Amino acid sequence: MKIVVLVRQTPDTEAKVKVNSDGKTIDPNGITWIINPYDEFAIEKALKIKEQVGSGEVVLLACGPTRSEEAIRQGLAMGADRAVFIKDDKLEHIDPFVTSKFLANELQNIEHDLILSGKKVIDIESSQIPIFVAETLKLPFVTFVMKINEVDFGNKKITVDRESEGKHEIVEAKLPALITCDRGDDHPRYASITGIMKAKKKEIKEISLDSIDLNSLGLSKEDLEKGARTAITNMELPPARKEAKIFEGEIPEKVAALVKALREEAKVI
């Protein structure tokens, strides 16, 4: 049983993001980088499946600039067995379509029964990559999965629970399939100190950008820079919120002050 998990490195959710002077990209200075949190849920789910089955392999697959290696090491420290890394600093700003082409291309070289990924990447708030991958590979896919109910490798079947619009859908898919993961009840495991030390010795197979034949993927050099299907043309921070007013004191005082402000300042009551 072979599971591949797609991983990406993103800024920490707490990071204070600044926009570069080009107005299209974020300034990486001073940012703490983490594994995309939803990819972490996918790794956790993959490791749980492996533990339940009692054998198999969890392979991480990443495509990104050199710094992404840290996220890969963190995933390996959690317990993944090895990784494949399409690595080049030119991959910093490629669009989801190009990313998915590279990932799908590499997936043809990695044996897999199941592909997991996060339901979205939080840096560009996008859910497109895994779906493009599944489409390219003509695999069935299920999105926004909270829980893997059952994996039946013998009969090549997976049953999952996806939450949508207040209801649960139990979906069955044929393997190999691609599943995008939400958190569900999973809490991504902490790396153990032995896990981190072992991760240092685990294989990260690097794939260089130069070794990829862009033409055969229907891509041009320009697509790498400008985006094949989508491009971010402008990026700005949301407008600063107006300062909030906090009323101090005990509840009766606070309520009186709030009512007064609503009446006299906001003039809404």
Next chain:
Amino acid sequence: MCSFELITDQDIVKSYCTDSSNYPGYADALVRPESTSEVVEILKEANSKKISITPIGNRSSLTGSAAADGGWILDTSQMTKIIEINHKEKFALAEPGMMLSDFKKKILDEGLFYAPDPTSEKECFFGGSIATNASGSRTFKYGSTKKYVRALEVVLASGEILNLRRPEIEKNTFGYLPFQSMVDLFVGSEGTLGVITKTEVELLDKPENFFGGMAFFKTLNEALDFVIAVRKELLKSGPLITPRACELFDNYALDIIRPDSPFKIPQNALAGIFFEQEYSLDFEKILERWLEFLEKNNAIVDDTIVAEKPKQQDELRRLRHKVPSTLFEEGGLYVNNGGGKISTDWSVPIFRIHEIIDYAKKISDEAKIQEPVIYGHIGNGHPHYNFIAKNAEEKKQILQVVHSTCKKVTTMGGTIAAEHGIGKIKKDFVKYQYPKQLIEAMRAVKISLDPNNILAPNNIF
């Protein structure tokens, strides 16, 4: 006619009368100065009428020190300004009323670091932390609050303002040593000597990186041995094991965090050590050394977790905080029965930690009371030692045990109050630690600065 507002509505005043110790305070009025000059006016007025004034921060005190014994409560919550953050000289000057965690965050956002980190930093004020000389898990590396206080503006009971600065000279033989740095007289003075209206604290460079972790042990003794080994390691030259925090969880404390823990706490673990370490280079080399060290010192290494990510690091600290807050809540359930949480804060020189814990356990066993929960700042020889008394009878028995333990602590060169101060509920223990004459001398200092004994009466003495 006074120019400040005196709030006498008991519905309001009452809700300011106790602190986290549940000590039953009372007061006639509440005042809420917004500036030093208002504090001056309030104190002048109160002093002339011999009205008691208890300054309060956010009332997270665990000793009743913020629960007024009559008179007026002086609430510092309206004095929230950070007056200066100086990058060049690395200091911040601030009023007392800001939540300590907010103060620290502002400093961090400016790329600097304020080291003191009481577990209650989200529940206590900057000023309260100065007035109690607060310390926290990182005190293991950084020392307690007093080390960072460079200067103070204090309003005395008379209304006079004192501006005190820690001397920067290296030699001084003028006067009794404890008086040579007047700043130290006021840090940790629990509201008894003056109202702290401004504090200048030293800032450090923000540590480049740190990781957190939690190691588990099959016995409490092994965890204590580990801590001693860490302390020995620190004495070596160029050690790689240099934690900034080293905190104990005994089996009861582990049980408190188990249901909420985001990582596996092994079933056979009877103790845990939470640690944090800063580093600038070679994380892997440091971890390699940690692994070797943990193995040598009998940790359950395969379950020792490392928190590299900020979210995980926060989670670890949250778990650490869960222990006192759970005990505090549980104790609260029995207050009406005459019971409640009984906590002590003794510390001993680190090399005597096994001895005192064995002793404390032995006498609680002999008294047939439930075992205490032991957790906290073990790296400094300072475990928190908490009992929950379900009723007045249990409380009486527990207090006997606590008294014997505190007595023993002082014979070992320890202190009965490594943190939290004495307040109103630890006064019975004072006699064990210092000779009577020295306590009288301290009282004389208090009376010379506050002749009418209006400031925080019944704290310490």
